[in-house]
Amino acid sequence: MFIDSVELTIKAGTGGDGIVAFRREKYVPLGGPAGGSGGRGGHVIFVGDEGLTTLLDLRYQKEIRGLVGENGMSKGKHGKDADDTLVRVPVGSMVFDASGQLLADITKEGQVALIAKGGRGGRGNIAFATTKYPAPELAEKGEPGEIISLNIELKLLADVGLVGLPSVGKSTIISVISAAKPKIADYPFTTLRPNLGVVQVRDHSFVVADMPGLIEGASQGAGLGIQFLRHIERTKVLVHVLDASTQDSIKHDYALIREELGLFNPDLLTRPELIVINKADLILDEERPLIQAMFDQPVHFISAVTNTGLQPVLDEVLMTIQSVPKVVVQDGIKEYTFVAPVDSFEIHLGNDNVYEVRGAQVERLLLMTDFGKDLAVKRFAKQLRSLGIDEALRAKGLQSGDTVRILTYEFEYQD
Ligand SMILES: Nc1nc2c(ncn2[C@@H]2O[C@H](COP(=O)(O)OP(=O)(O)OP(=O)(O)O)[C@@H](O)[C@H]2O)c(=O)[nH]1
Ligand SMILES: [Mg+2]
Known part of the structure; x- marks a missing residue:
């Protein structure tokens, strides 16, 4: 049987976490910041392969995940970027997203299409040092990789x-x-x-x-x-x-x-x-x-x-x-351009009196926050303000002491 259409979820790799670390030197009780940044998560890239004639290999993989970037290390060492994951697809594959938009038209041997971008590495505390806070206890976690649902169709390539x-x-x-x-x-x-x-x-x-x-x-x-x-x-x-x-x-x-x-x-x-x-x-x-x-x-x-x-x-x-030479189809190759998620959010007040906030950007920022660190929490609070979420919550009636939920995290809101 020649399978010519397959649905698949792609999750690019999450970036490595940045860390908080300090230099320890002889005679220096607490040195400057030394926490390195995490490496980039692996992209998921499709590659045209003339040796394949069906999408069968993909059918058994409901999901393809990119590799996670390496975490930052002490002594200012940055984590390594993850290797990209190459997915071989038959020449003739057309890659659509869930809304039916064509992301890539693989028409040539070796043609590559970046399908999902890996998340960037979180920054270590070296990156946050300023004259005011020369040794901050602040680091970011790695950014989650892009997640995308695909529908891949194979144009039959018969001779x-x-x-x-x-x-x-x-x-x-x-x-x-x-x-x-x-x-x-x-x-x-x-x-x-x-x-x-x-x-x-x-x-x-x-x-x-x-x-x-x-x-x-x-x-x-x-x-x-x-x-x-x-x-x-x-x-x-x-x-x-x-x-x-x-x-x-x-x-x-x-x-x-x-x-x-x-x-x-x-x-x-x-x-x-x-x-x-x-x-x-x-x-x-x-x-x-x-x-x-x-x-x-x-x-x-x-x-x-x-x-x-x-x-x-x-x-x-x-x-x-x-x-006869190879038939060149005049479709043209469509480059895949990533469209960043819209910078919007929604607020729902649930029956349990919890204010639930949903939105791609706020969720991404939350996942990059290390809630074990005061400064990181402060930074996140500031991000909520600059995204206008604070104001929107208050407009919805939120008061000091109420609970806010983002993804599975709950916070008590303090003025
Ligand atoms: N006598 C004879 N009958 C044939 C020959 N080739 C096919 N047939 C018969 O013609 C009929 C139609 O054959 P198919 O192969 O299904 O025809 P098709 O062109 O694929 O038809 P569609 O799929 O409807 O387009 C069948 O009953 C076959 O047995 C042949 O060489 N000689
Ligand atoms: Mg027939």
């Missing part, structure tokens, strides 16, 4: 696309030339989504996509075809499948499919194309020249059901794949 009207035998063909086992039936629209199959020809292999049948108006949304046409935009070769037993309409069917492809994306008409006349077991050999005469280029007569005539088709497909 070869089988196109044609419904019931011409596309699925039968892929089932004969590869290990794919699609549903096959004698009614139209049997194939509801593309099947991929890996075809082995001598020492080489390539990926074939069996597409749902196209019908007139497909490019405008008729039938099922349109939603999958984008999957064949990146194929290098199109194999156009026609049904030998429908002789009267072969030429017309061929033109119709070409028209729909061209309306969807004119580029598809310039792709190298093989014309394959399937179900040749249903016609007389004498009829073949009549069909051949309808086309300017040589056509292949095959029978998928009796597995005849396919080898020359595969040989030619392989030769064509090897001779």
Whole structure:
């Protein structure tokens, strides 16, 4: 099975904590500040990998976490930045956030996209020394890394696309030339989504996509075809499948499919194309020249059901794949730009008479505060004032002695 969509949560690494430390020197009872800062938490970075063809590896990982930065140390030593976590994803992966916005379109081998940024390291007390407080008992904890929910979709990256009207035998063909086992039936629209199959020809292999049948108006949304046409935009070769037993309409069917492809994306008409006349077991050999005469280029007569005539088709497909350069899709690469959380907060007064404050920034600042240190607590109180949270709480009726909750922390509010 080829899995082509996966949901995943990414948590970048938290920064290391800064620490409070002091120099201890002979004859100096209490030296200056010597607490180092923490290292940056690890980013989570996606990397395009042509060797992968599915998102299967990601399916078993509900969550990917970045590494935590090293804590600051005494004697002014800073913690090391964490290594970044590289997540290999197949070329063709499109990464969306929970709101459906495209964050990254991985179209190339080795292409990198920074998906979630690691938190910065908390500063040690060296960083807080001022002339007024030359040796402060103040340090920050590491900043939490970004957390983001993703939906990753894989645009199927097949080398070869089988196109044609419904019931011409596309699925039968892929089932004969590869290990794919699609549903096959004698009614139209049997194939509801593309099947991929890996075809082995001598020492080489390539990926074939069996597409749902196209019908007139497909490019405008008729039938099922349109939603999958984008999957064949990146194929290098199109194999156009026609049904030998429908002789009267072969030429017309061929033109119709070409028209729909061209309306969807004119580029598809310039792709190298093989014309394959399937179900040749249903016609007389004498009829073949009549069909051949309808086309300017040589056509292949095959029978998928009796597995005849396919080898020359595969040989030619392989030769064509090897001779055409990679298809460059004109999507353009969208750089991922991180949008900082909005600087806002909400206050709810619960039944328990506790004022609950919620907001990305205030929660981040809280997590960076070491409540064991007076100065750190004072600093946090100041941050609450400068964010306007103090004033907003009082406007909501908060009085000295009331309780305020942020995340799981509770404080008694003092004027
Ligand atoms: N006689 C004969 N029948 C064939 C041949 N290839 C396929 N068929 C039959 O044609 C019918 C349709 O085949 P499918 O492979 O499902 O056709 P499809 O093009 O995938 O159809 P959609 O998925 O609807 O687009 C089935 O009943 C097949 O058994 C062939 O070479 N000879
Ligand atoms: Mg089919």
